[in-house]
Amino acid sequence: MVGIIIISVIVLLILILVIRNIKIVPQAHAFVIERLGTYSATWETGLHLKVPFIDKISKRVSLKEQVVDFPPQPVITRDNVTMQIDTVVYFEITDPKLYTYGVERPLSAIENLTATTLRNIIGDMELDTTLTSRDTINDKIRIILDEATDAWGIRVIRVELKNILPPREIQDAMEKQMKAERERRARILDAEGEKRSQILVAEGLKESAILKADAVKEQKIREAQGEAEAILTVQKANADALRMLNEAAPSDRVIQLRSLEAFAKAADGKATKIIIPSDIQGLAGSVTAVKEIWKDEK
Numbered sequence: 649m650v651g652i653i654i655i656s657v658i659v660l661l662i663l664i665l666v667i668r669n670i671k672i673v674p675q676a677h678a679f680v681i682e683r684l685g686t687y688s689a690t691w692e693t694g695l696h697l698k699v700p701f702i703d704k705i706s707k708r709v710s711l712k713e714q715v716v717d718f719p720p721q722p723v724i725t726r727d728n729v730t731m732q733i734d735t736v737v738y739f740e741i742t743d744p745k746l747y748t749y750g751v752e753r754p755l756s757a758i759e760n761l762t763a764t765t766l767r768n769i770i771g772d773m774e775l776d777t778t779l780t781s782r783d784t785i786n787d788k789i790r791i792i793l794d795e796a797t798d799a800w801g802i803r804v805i806r807v808e809l810k811n812i813l814p815p816r817e818i819q820d821a822m823e824k825q826m827k828a829e830r831e832r833r834a835r836i837l838d839a840e841g842e843k844r845s846q847i848l849v850a851e852g853l854k855e856s857a858i859l860k861a862d863a864v865k866e867q868k869i870r871e872a873q874g875e876a877e878a879i880l881t882v883q884k885a886n887a888d889a890l891r892m893l894n895e896a897a898p899s900d901r902v903i904q905l906r907s908l909e910a911f912a913k914a915a916d917g918k919a920t921k922i923i924i925p926s927d928i929q930g931l932a933g934s935v936t937a938v939k940e941i942w943k944d945e946k
Contacts, residue, residue, distance in 0.1 A: 669698040671705070678744040680707040690744050709744040713805060716755060720811065721763045723770040725778055732813040733770070735762055737793070738805040746801030754800055758793065762807070765792045775814065782809050 672695055673679055679691040682704045698705070716739070720732040737758060741747045751757045769788050770778055778785070786807050794804040814822070 665700050666697075669700050669703075671696045671698055676711045678709045678711060679705050680709065680744050680748045682706040687745060687749065707744070707748045709741055709747055711741055711744075713738060713740045716758065717810070718759050718762060720813065721766060723767050725770055725773060725775050727774045729775045729814060729818060731770070731775075731778070731815075732811070733766060734810045735766065735789070736808045736810050737762060738807070739797070739802050740805060741801055742803045743801030746799065748801075750800035754797075754802065757800070758797060758802070758804075761793060761796055762789065765789050775818070779812060779814075782812075785809060 671679065671691070673691050673693050675693050677693065679696070681688045681691060681698070683699070683702055687706075688703060716737050718735050718737065720734040722730055723733050724730050739758070747754060766785075766789060769785055773781065773785075786809060789807040790804055793807065797804055813819075
């Protein structure tokens with residue numbers, strides 16, 4: 649009876665021991681196993697059985713992408729400006745064995761390596777270049793960190809400069825410079841607007857003067873054309889009168905009478921003295937005599 653109890657206890661202890669040494673590795677994780685103090689294997693996702701008292705889980709490693717935000721580091725530029733720059737490093741573990749045995753305190757090693765690399769890169773750049781070259785600085789740091797951490801089983805995915813903080817007096821000077829630049833651009837825009845406005849006004853005056861000149865020109869052309877047509881009409885009427893007169897073959901008396909009418913029109917009641925040729929005087933006397941005879945007959 650005692651033997652059965654002892655056997656049952658032993659079986660129970662063995663079952664408990666086996667159950668306690670059944671390990672499940674979750675997704676995106678890996679376990680580094682040591683056997684008698686020496687690296688034995690790397691367990692990946694799934695069910696595993698550890699040999700009791702012989703195997704030991706040395707390190708549980710996450711294979712997910714990790715983000716580390718390092719505190720600001722003092723950095724001096726080539727033109728002797730001290731700035732505070734903090735960085736953010738994105739990395740993942742590619743080899744759990746190297747990550748476990750490659751370096752002591754990997755995150756601290758990455759932080760120190762990032763700080764020294766940042767100082768070296770910024771030390772070769774001036775302040776203005778540093779403020780406008782974040783992408784270039786990020787790429788340089790990432791390449792250097794990735795090469796250095798490859799032996800630690802770590803792949804650096806990207807590096808970002810989170811903040812670049814120059815000294816307070818430098819910030820004040822930059823703000824004044826930016827304000828002056830904005831004011832300069834505003835003045836340029838105002839001057840360009842005024843210039844454009846004056847150009848438009850001048851173009852409007854020019855077009856108005858051209859239109860007025862064209863109108864005056866057109867008026868003068870029309871007046872000249874009207875005068876020319878009037879002269880042509882008068883000349884044509886005179887020509888027609890002469891032609892009709894020639895066709896009628898007038899006598900000398902008729903011609904003298906027409907001459908008398910012409911002299912009368914020339915005098916127009918304003919001349920004080922008119923010299924009339926003798927032949928026209930005789931004609932005038934004949935006309936007077938005819939008028940008197942005609943009145944007597946009436």
